[in-house]
Amino acid sequence: MNNTMPALAERASVVADRFEPLFWYIMAWTSAGTILVTLVLAYFCIRYRRAKGETIATPRILGSHRLELFWTITPLFVFLSFYAWGVWIYDGVVTPPADAPEIQIIGKQWMWKAQYEGGQRVIIGGNPGNMTEEDRAHIGALVLPLGKPVKVTFISEDVIHDFGVPAFRQKVDVVPGRYVTTWYHPTKLGEFHVFCDQYCGTWHSLMVGKIKVVPPDEFEQFIQGKGGAQGSGNSVDGSLAQKGWQHFQRLQCQSCHTPNAAAGTNLHPRAPSLEGLYGRTVPIKGGGSVVADEAYIRESIVNPGAKIVEGWERVMPGNYESQVTEEELTQLVAYIRFLKAGGMFAPNDRAPAPFGAPRLTLPTTPSGSPGGSKP
Amino acid sequence: MSIVIADEPRTAALPPPEPVTPARNYLNTSYGVWSWLLTVDHKRIGLLYLVSMSIFFVVGGAAAGLVRINLLQPDGAILTEDQYNRMFTAHGVVMLFLFLIPSIPALFGNFFVPMMIGAKDLAFPKLNLASWYVYMIGAGFMVYAVLAGGIDTGWTLYPPYSSRYSHTNVFPGAFGAFITGFSSIMTGLNIMVTIHKMRCPGMTWGRLPLFIWAMYATSFIQLLGTPVVAITLVLLLVERVAGVGIFDPAIGGDPVLYQHLFWFYSHPAVYIMIVPGMGVISEIITCFSRKNVFGYKAIAWSSVGIAVVGFLVWAHHMYVAGISYYSALLFSFLTMLVAVPSAIKVFNWLSTLYRGSITFHAPMLFVLAFLVLFTVGGVTGLFLATLGTDIHLHDTYFVVAHFHFVMVGGMVLAYLAGLHYWWPKMTGRMYSDFWSKASATIIFVGFFLTFVPQFVLGYHGMPRRYPNYPAEFQIYNVLSTAGASILGLGYLLPGFYLTLSLFFGEKASANPWSATGLEWASPSPPTTFNFDSTPVVVCGPYEYSIGVDQLGRGLPEPPDSGNNPSYKETEVVH
Numbered sequence: 001m002n003n004t005m006p007a008l009a010e011r012a013s014v015v016a017d018r019f020e021p022l023f024w025y026i027m028a029w030t031s032a033g034t035i036l037v038t039l040v041l042a043y044f045c046i047r048y049r050r051a052k053g054e055t056i057a058t059p060r061i062l063g064s065h066r067l068e069l070f071w072t073i074t075p076l077f078v079f080l081s082f083y084a085w086g087v088w089i090y091d092g093v094v095t096p097p098a099d100a101p102e103i104q105i106i107g108k109q110w111m112w113k114a115q116y117e118g119g120q121r122v123i124i125g126g127n128p129g130n131m132t133e134e135d136r137a138h139i140g141a142l143v144l145p146l147g148k149p150v151k152v153t154f155i156s157e158d159v160i161h162d163f164g165v166p167a168f169r170q171k172v173d174v175v176p177g178r179y180v181t182t183w184y185h186p187t188k189l190g191e192f193h194v195f196c197d198q199y200c201g202t203w204h205s206l207m208v209g210k211i212k213v214v215p216p217d218e219f220e221q222f223i224q225g226k227g228g229a230q231g232s233g234n235s236v237d238g239s240l241a242q243k244g245w246q247h248f249q250r251l252q253c254q255s256c257h258t259p260n261a262a263a264g265t266n267l268h269p270r271a272p273s274l275e276g277l278y279g280r281t282v283p284i285k286g287g288g289s290v291v292a293d294e295a296y297i298r299e300s301i302v303n304p305g306a307k308i309v310e311g312w313e314r315v316m317p318g319n320y321e322s323q324v325t326e327e328e329l330t331q332l333v334a335y336i337r338f339l340k341a342g343g344m345f346a347p348n349d350r351a352p353a354p355f356g357a358p359r360l361t362l363p364t365t366p367s368g369s370p371g372g373s374k375p
Numbered sequence: 376m377s378i379v380i381a382d383e384p385r386t387a388a389l390p391p392p393e394p395v396t397p398a399r400n401y402l403n404t405s406y407g408v409w410s411w412l413l414t415v416d417h418k419r420i421g422l423l424y425l426v427s428m429s430i431f432f433v434v435g436g437a438a439a440g441l442v443r444i445n446l447l448q449p450d451g452a453i454l455t456e457d458q459y460n461r462m463f464t465a466h467g468v469v470m471l472f473l474f475l476i477p478s479i480p481a482l483f484g485n486f487f488v489p490m491m492i493g494a495k496d497l498a499f500p501k502l503n504l505a506s507w508y509v510y511m512i513g514a515g516f517m518v519y520a521v522l523a524g525g526i527d528t529g530w531t532l533y534p535p536y537s538s539r540y541s542h543t544n545v546f547p548g549a550f551g552a553f554i555t556g557f558s559s560i561m562t563g564l565n566i567m568v569t570i571h572k573m574r575c576p577g578m579t580w581g582r583l584p585l586f587i588w589a590m591y592a593t594s595f596i597q598l599l600g601t602p603v604v605a606i607t608l609v610l611l612l613v614e615r616v617a618g619v620g621i622f623d624p625a626i627g628g629d630p631v632l633y634q635h636l637f638w639f640y641s642h643p644a645v646y647i648m649i650v651p652g653m654g655v656i657s658e659i660i661t662c663f664s665r666k667n668v669f670g671y672k673a674i675a676w677s678s679v680g681i682a683v684v685g686f687l688v689w690a691h692h693m694y695v696a697g698i699s700y701y702s703a704l705l706f707s708f709l710t711m712l713v714a715v716p717s718a719i720k721v722f723n724w725l726s727t728l729y730r731g732s733i734t735f736h737a738p739m740l741f742v743l744a745f746l747v748l749f750t751v752g753g754v755t756g757l758f759l760a761t762l763g764t765d766i767h768l769h770d771t772y773f774v775v776a777h778f779h780f781v782m783v784g785g786m787v788l789a790y791l792a793g794l795h796y797w798w799p800k801m802t803g804r805m806y807s808d809f810w811s812k813a814s815a816t817i818i819f820v821g822f823f824l825t826f827v828p829q830f831v832l833g834y835h836g837m838p839r840r841y842p843n844y845p846a847e848f849q850i851y852n853v854l855s856t857a858g859a860s861i862l863g864l865g866y867l868l869p870g871f872y873l874t875l876s877l878f879f880g881e882k883a884s885a886n887p888w889s890a891t892g893l894e895w896a897s898p899s900p901p902t903t904f905n906f907d908s909t910p911v912v913v914c915g916p917y918e919y920s921i922g923v924d925q926l927g928r929g930l931p932e933p934p935d936s937g938n939n940p941s942y943k944e945t946e947v948v949h
Contacts, residue, residue: 005847009835015766022763023834030754037721037750041743044728048664049735052935056665056732060920063670063723071722072715079711082761087704089763094700109540159536160630162695162770166836169767173696175631176535177624180697193845197770197838199529201536202456205841303627 012167012188012213015093019169022085029078093170096183100149101223103142104240104330107154107161107174110203111135112194113327114142117334118223119239124194125209141191141212145219149185153294157326162198165211171197179294186213244335247328254344256315271316272309275344278337283310297333390929391896394885400803400900415500416903421486422801423507428474428482429870431514435469438462440863443825443856449849451842459842460527461543467530469521472552473514475786476559476644479651480597481510483793484566484590486801490894490901491584493575493910498568506561509554516551520544529840531641534633535623538614545615553608556601559647563597566590575893577912582925584892584916585668588675589654592682596643596650599686604640607633631697638689646685648782650678652789653720656742659796660724662890663739664731665919665933670723677716684713694765703762710760717753721746734935736888737811741792744819748784752777755830773833776826784822791818791869798873799883803900806876810868818865824858889933891917891924 011017050056106113111126113135123131123138131139144150154163154174164171165184172182196207214222238246248254256271278297283289285308290296299306301324304316324332401418411419441462445454454462485503489496497503520526526548528537537545570583570591610621611633620626622633653674661668668674690698690706698706724746733739755777758764768774799805828851837848844852886895893912897905913927922930 005835005850019763019767022761023758026758026761026764030757034747034750034754037725038747040725041728041746044725044731045733045735045743048728048731048733050665050732050935054732056922056933058665058732058920059730060667060918061669061726061729062667063673063726067726068670068673068719068723072719075718076711076715079714079757079760082757083707083711086707086761086763086765090694090703090766093763093766159540160533160696164770164836164838166767171695171766171769175624175697177630178697193836195836195838195841199460199533199536199840201527201540202460204460205456205838205843208843208845 010167010188010192011169012186012190012192013165013169014185014187015089016167016169017187018089018092022082022089025085026082029082033075093182096151096181097149100151100183101145102151102153104334105142105152105154105163105174106326106330107156107158107163107196107200107207108326109158109201110196110207112142112161112163112207112209115240115327115330116223117240118225119243120222120225125196125207127203127206130203141210142194143219143222144184144186144211144213145216146186146189146213148216148219149183151181151183154180154182155326155330159200160198161196161200161207164195164197165192166195167192167211173198179298186211189213189215240331240334241338242335243328244331244333247324247332248335251320251323258344272312273344274336275339276341277339282307284308285310285312294333294337297336298329301329301332390931393931394898396882397898397902399902400898401903402803402900404903413504415496415504417485417489417497417500417503418801418901418903420503420507421482424477424481424485424510427507427511427514428478431469431473432866434518435466435474436863436866438466438469440859442466443859445842446844446852447849447856449844449846454842456842457527460529460840461521461525463840464526464529465521468517468526468548468552471530471644472555473510473517475648475782476555477510477562478648478786478790479655479793480559480562480566480590480593480647481506482790483586483655483797484562484593484651487797487894488566488569488587488590489573490897490905491587491892492570492573492578493893493906493912494569494573495904495906497565498573499565502561503565506558506565509561510558513551513554513556513558516547516554518551520546520548520551523547531637532608532611533637534611534614534621534630535625535628538611538621539623539625546612549608549612553605553612556605556608559597560601563594563601567594567598570594575910575912578893578925581671582912582915583675584654585657585671585674585678586651586654589650589657589678592678593647593650595679595682596647596685600640600643600647603636604644607636607640610636631693634693634696635690638692639686642689642692643682643685645778645781646681648786649789650681652745652786652793653678655789655793655796656724656745658890658892659738659742659792660727661917661919662796662888663736663742664728664733666727666729666731667915667917667920668723669726669729670719671915671917673719674723677719680716681713684709684716688713691760691765694762695769707760707762711757714753714757714760717749721750721753734933735812736795736808736934737806737815738792738796738888740812740815740819741788741795744815744822745785745788745792748780748788748819748822752780752782752784755780767836768833770839771833772829772837772839775839776829776833779826779829784826788818791815794869794873796888797894798876799887800894800899800901802877802880803883804876804880805883805887806880807872810872814865814868814872817861817868821858821860821862821865825855825862826858828852828854828858884931886924886931887934889930891919891930893925896924896926896928 011020102117104115112124114122114124121138122140122142123135124142154172156174156176158176161174162171163174168184172180190213192211194209194211196204257274258269277292280292281289282292290307301320304318305314308314401416414420445452445459451459524544526545527543528541528545532549570587613619614621614623620628622628622630657668657674688706688710690702691710694703758768759774759777795811832848832851837844883899885898893910896910910926912925914925916925924930
């Protein structure tokens with residue numbers, strides 16, 4: 001490891017290139033101000049010091065409105081220039097481009113679990129003694145492409161963490177129960193520190209790892225499961241959405257969320273169809289509507305009673321927290337996101353629930369009057 | 376730029392004769408433990424606070440020392456991770472709740488607010504005594520929490536870590552903070568009512584010393600802010616003890632809600648800490664430059680402005696915590712506004728020195744150090760107020776260095792300045808001139824060496840609360856620890872020479888600095904009821920150029936101006 005630090009911190013992203021001029025702009029103003037105050041202070045202290053025995057004769061100066069006005073307005077305008085420039089950078093950080101590849105990162109005491117769209121899974125940092133065997137096999141660096149934006153969505157499965165990358169000059173709190181999105185645009189090849197910046201318990205200071213920025217073609221190889229960027233532990237065994245579909249089957253979601261009547265029966269679906277749901281505006285029972293984004297889909301799985309779709313009754317059990325991990329939730333959300341019209345089939349004998357799936361005891365309602373009615 | 380110079384004829388008022396030292400003062404009027412523990416004298420209660428706060432300052436400082444020693448090695452020199460986490464939490468909790476928040480209001484506010492406005496005592500003397508007991512009970516819970524295994528949440532107690540995950544003594548610690556809050560409310564209420572109702576004849580709002588204005592603004596924040604943190608801590612404990620989902624999303628809560636509630640108090644609380652310090656600076660800088668304060672109204676109203684706008688900036692601690700885009704924009708803007716009154720104060724203090732007649736005794740040296748360190752602390756806050764730079768600097772050592780510059784370089788130095796300024800009045804003794812100046816110089820140098828490297832570390836991204844760090848950060852951590860050892864020495868010195876002055880110090884005259892405030896009109900140490908007869912104020916607080924105090928009497932010769940009968944260079948006490 002390199003044991004010296006350059007005077008200027010390493011820059012490796014577009015945001016870092018924007019951060020530095022503003023940082024040094026503020027530094028120039030504030031240093032000038034501080035030096036001015038110090039010099040004036042020193043000058044007055046020397047010029048107006050009282051020698052021993054000297055008689056005291058000081059003028060009775062009470063103040064000056066014009067000076068007060070001057071040193072109220074001047075700093076205010078200087079400060080507002082910091083503000084405006086800072087807002088411009090912030091705006092760039094919070095608005096990800098539309099078509100960037102996505103990475104899902106879950107914070108956990110004390111590691112980061114990253115999942116790519118293609119299903120690659122990387123564990124960043126953490127204390128190996130506290131990991132499962134499978135997690136240990138996935139320890140590596142977060143691979144990002146050089147010169148291409150990447151969108152990253154974070155959530156925590158326990159306490160608040162913070163994903164900080166000094167070389168990118170970016171930081172985002174990773175909060176349990178909600179998705180937070182940011183994006184990175186790396187501009188330099190190499191490995192860079194990732195720190196957890198929000199205190200999270202005993203091994204907070206070991207929740208550190210690396211980001212590895214690779215050339216775009218190498219990233220492409222990695223995404224397609226060909227590259228060796230992460231060593232052996234990252235064989236692709238299905239995309240995120242594919243894994244989500246497996247959970248969908250295991251949890252028997254399709255027995256209610258079916259697009260049409262089950263084959264050979266006249267049972268109507270008990271819950272709204274999820275085909276093409278993502279991005280749609282959904283009317284909510286009791287008035288109002290909500291855009292079906294990741295946060296809404298996640299909430300509807302974890303807390304089904306929170307927002308019921310207009311025209312339906314709640315029949316979904318609320319105990320999924322105990323059956324789905326945060327990582328699996330991410331995969332389920334990915335599946336539902338990519339579920340287009342016609343992408344689902346009704347449950348039938350040829351697609352029984354997998355072994356080990358929970359047995360849902362649905363009310364055996366007479367035909368024609370299910371728990372919900374399709375509007 | 377025109378400067379208003381009022382050319383009034385100099386009154387040749389004679390200084391009052393040095394009052395005969397009364398046989399009985401507030402210190403020797405009665406003896407015995409109970410005469411102190413059941414006292415309702417605001418001065419004695421102030422000393423009770425002084426003793427207890429000094430002990431907690433040493434405890435908090437020792438914890439900081441262990442933290443800094445541990446950071447000498449990238450993997451922790453002496454402590455395990457768990458011990459380190461408990462240690463920085465102990466440092467934060469003790470220093471903030473038990474030292475910084477009560478410091479100036481509870482010591483100098485208690486002791487000098489009645490004296491400076493010509494009153495016999497605070498409005499509610501028994502409430503005042505109760506506030507000390509409440510403070511000690513709260514402190515007892517916190518000390519128990521620290522001794523019985525410690526707390527590892529950081530002083531900010533963010534849930535869900537603090538409410539559902541930490542296995543340490545969160546309950547007694549947070550409950551202690553909850554209790555000490557009431558002490559703060561009691562003191563604030565007492566001081567506010569006293570300033571409103573107990574000013575002596577002639578003490579109009581425009582003639583109040585600026586320390587009183589600062590204390591008024593502080594009381595306003597204490598009264599409005601502290602109840603919010605009290606209820607926040609209760610909600611936290613309800614979630615921790617009863618499992619009611621308030622902040623943890625896994626049981627239906629919202630973790631960011633806690634941060635809003637917590638900072639709604641805790642940001643104004645940094646003004647509870649610094650605004651009284653600003654009041655102390657205004658008192659001392661005028662006295663040691665023999666000048667009227669420059670821009671009395673600007674300084675007075677900027678205190679009030681800070682108190683009001685300070686309530687509207689809390690979410691600048693949360694730019695990256697998942698608040699909405701527009702609230703980040705709004706809070707960054709408001710934070711820029713609150714930076715202005717502090718800048719105004721610095722410029723006014725500087726201008727006060729213009730054409731003064733400046734001497735450099737220990738209180739003034741602390742004030743000069745304050746001005747430099749507070750300016751650095753203030754301007755580095757701008758990096759954190761700006762959205763584009765805070766998204767990198769947030770939660771790094773840059774933040775640590777910034778708030779230590781304001782809280783320690785600012786507040787603790789103002790506290791020490793006040794302590795050295797008013798020590799002769801409080802105890803009737805002068806301390807060593809040489810050693811006090813040495814202490815001020817050592818603290819200033821040690822402070823810079825400790826915290827400037829931390830700015831560099833923060834810029835390079837070293838996170839807070841890290842016992843383990845990458846090896847390239849080591850050199851700056853070693854520098855910082857070296858500075859901290861100098862700083863620690865500087866803090867120990869006053870403990871020695873101030874204590875020794877009680878026994879060997881020269882007896883102080885009633886007005887050893889030749890200051891204009893009413894507190895100097897009573898003997899040193901004061902009698903129990905401060906004044907023999909109710910004083911009548913005839914002029915503003917800082918008429919040094921005319922040379923009269925607030926009662927219109929002439930001033931004694933200040934130290935270092937010819938032959939001064941009442942002041943002698945103190946013998947160096949070894």
